[in-house]
Amino acid sequence: MKKHRDKEVVIKVEDLSISFSTDHGRLHAVRGVSFELYRGEVLAIVGESGSGKSVSAKTIMGILAPNGRVEGGRIMYGGEDLTKVSEEEFHRIRGKKIGMIFQDPLSSLNPIMRIGKQITEAIIINGNKLKLMYEDLIYEDNVAYRNALTKARGEIDTSAFQLRNLKIENKYKARAIREDKSLTGADKRAKLDELIEQIKAADMEHRALTKRIKAEYKPILAELKAKLKVAQKKAKAEVKAYHNELKAEYKKERDALRAEYKATKNVERRKELRASLKKARLDYVDKTRVTRQVAHDMAVKVMEEVGIPNAARRFRQYPFEFSGGMRQRIVIAIALIQNPDILICDEPTTALDVTIQAQILELLLRLKHERQLSIIFITHDLGVVANMADRVAVMYAGRIVEYGKVEEIFYNPKHPYTWALLSSIPDVDTKERLEAIPGTPPNMVYPPKGDAFAPRSKYAMAVDFIEEPPYFQVSETHFARTWLLDPRAPKVEMPKIVSERIRISLERAGKGGEFNG
């Protein structure tokens, strides 16, 4: 309660909706998801495959697949909306401020590149400090121009997307009409002609829109481009001047030292001068770019931090010379070397053994503590969630069905899906039989009406098939989307296996048999 109010919100996702255009139609992967990530906390997103958890994470990083688009909502980070940030601007955020690690470490690593090179790749590529300075100077103009360009193209693209969807829908409708045996030939032809007319009209509209937008934006774009060119020239001159200044300074110092070297015959003094010359040169180079040596040292430091033994020697090894757990540590090192504030982990331990998984989780918690990271942890394993998370969001069919602090979710779950997840986990302590969740998640091309989990739920009521439940507040930090929490709903107890387990856990922790607060 009081604790979390003091913490600041780092990422706030509001009502995010994402869909993909596929051959079968539009797939609504994420429908109106909202959550917050607080500084220094771990937020776990739990759900089955296909619940939309990876998609949300990828959208935060801006690496959504090309056939996906954000339908609505926003992702607030550092005062900007990440869904509206263009690709150019994203370079500053992706990797540098928000890092991500993926599921299979061998697929994330280049198998024929030495790992040292892979870890230092990012800092060397982004290490040209003069280039960074140049880009900084032209940043605003560049961004303005590119944003305008994207906006123009975006509007055209949206219209094209809608046209394409219309065409696909009509294709299916046409097939249905052709196969419909109740209509006569003439009827069919009439209906098909109708559909064709529809498409033609939409096409004409699209073309008119394109022309209009192009005409509208042409002068704006020309103006911005001119401004950009001016800014580029100016920036180039400025950077060059700066570089020349640095060079001159270095040369002056170097000449002075060289002169003294020639003058003196003292062996000690000569040694000192040699060291100073070296230092001067390194300082100069350091100001212009990140050298391989500097990058190597940074990489070795990070490798030691994530617990790779003999880091200096293993710098030159290949990924296949490491075990699975070690590879995942390398991936974490690559993510952390640019010192991001936020780390998104997409099922990082699913491919690993139980003991290695425990090591990697301990490592992540230690890094979180040392670097004050905020972590979004995506998984389908509730045991891992209990270990890592401070808050949990349970996702099903593109919606968050329960959201709250980890103790609340585990000791006071309210949604039937959470109950089902908790009762399907084998536990070393209890002696009950496993209860599987029957059925499979729904096809998100046709999002179900009402509660998506209702067909698989034992506690479904008639209203679950008609209307979707809103969020009911269980406590200040705990929300659940189920009609069972409505005051008009019948009293339903959670399944015995879950309540027994909760009771035993609470007793073992010495907090009595019931959960309160």
Added chain:
Amino acid sequence: MVKKQQRRQVTFKQELVDQDIILSVRHLKQFFTSGRGANKLRTKAVHDISFDIKKGEVFGLVGESSCGKTTTGRSIIKLYDVTSGSVYFKGYRINAGSRWNEKEIKWKTIRTNREIKRLKKVLKADIKQEKLALKQKIKEAELDILAKSNPELAAAKRELAALLVTVQERKNIFTKDEYSFKTKIRDLKQALRDEIRERSDDSQDDNDIIVAEINKKYEGQMTRETKKFEKARKQFVKEQDKDSKRILELQSVIKTGEKNLAPALKNELAAEKLVIATKVKAECDHRIAELKEATAKVIAELKANLAEIVKTQKEKIAQIRYDMKHIDMDIMNKMQMIFQDPIDSLNPRMTVEDIIQEGLQIQGMKNRAENSKKVIEALEKVGLISDYASRYPHEFSGGQRQRIGIARALIMNPEFIIADEPVSALDVSIRAQIINLLNDLRDELGLTILFIAHDLSVVKYFCDRIAVMYYGNIVELTTSDELFRHPLHPYTKALLSAIPKPDPYSEKNRERILYNPFTAHDYREEKPTLQEILPGHFVLANSEEMDRYRQEIAELDKKAAAEEAAENARVAAQEVTPKTEAKSKAKKPQK
């Protein structure tokens, strides 16, 4: 004459069939060699494991990756050739390796030959000894005879012989001393060089002082050694000189003495000497013959033993080769495997129907229509609809693909299934479905299952008996209830503590037990073996660890009893409250 070869049969152990043991793995060893020359590496994946699986039970094989459990599974089903050991399925030996037998032959041959060589050497030395003794005796006899007539000459000769021996021995000792001295000096010089190289640092100011100090230390030692040696050498030279002088004297005395010897006396001496010599030589020869005979007997015995061992082992190797060539495919079809990765184990270019009926086709049943019927049956058994038969694997989710893999195994009507980590690649919520499916199939079809996994929590529900493996050895083998009641081996405890539980309070305070094989055990004195500590509970330990484990079992039992008592008290308390409530309610209307 042509020896009639006895007609061979595949090894069949009736006792296994009588005891209802469907799979018996005996002393399985699996080694993989790789690399050449200096980089040659022999990886011992499985290090001599043995276990039996009874008909109808589910046997779990648990361990981390690269502990050898997958290798075991694949060796049983003959995806690998076994290096050594045997696998018996339904009494028939289906897989065996002859490496141990070959090694037996090799090592026994080497040892026997070594022993024979040693005996021959000993014999040679003994003979030499005898001959030397003979010479000595003759010399003594000669001197005795001479002493009777010419005592001074005999005495002189005796003294000369003794002196020569002393001089030679002293020389030997001194050479050894000299050699050791030289080595010491050399080592000291090397140590001096090393230390200077290590500790001196040109850039430091006090470098010279340090170097001087090191030099002083070593110089001191060297001078001490040299002094000692010089003293010894002086002693040696003095004594040698004295003795050499004496030798020269004696030699001149003997020369003059012999010159003065009368020729007739000489002949007499020679004749007497001959008599004694022949007698002594005969004795010596007799003894030598005895020795030779004894040694020959022992060698013959050793060779006979070896021949026998070689014969038995060769017979076994021949039997193994015969068994491996004549496997009955009908028997092998009763053993099927379910693989780990549902994505990789299904051919993406074949439809589900093709995948499932591939086994039937390989066995020769090529009638498509009949096979289709069987495919539909199999699909329905695993809970998929028959429409899925014409689809491709990529159209299915992970859980469904795993079911297709199970259907592919079931269509062959197996009696024994090896499930190699069937649920590791699936979502946690789907694992329960697949495990329940396997359970139902087991009840329905009477299957026996070897379940390979790396997660103990999954294995707990499903398996009757569990074997925990670590780096190719079975460290604990017992029923699943017993394993969780009394986890004894430190590796089992480490595995248990690594499983994440869905319980935030306990997880946040969890202390994970780490297993370090080097510090957890002290196997210098006594090597561990798989021993039975409770009926049916085997653990890899040596005798002192067994005592420790017995104590632990006593403690665990006490704790469990206390917990159960507390639980009973709580249940009893709960039962009391509703009863008293009902009583009070019943009382009210009476008022």
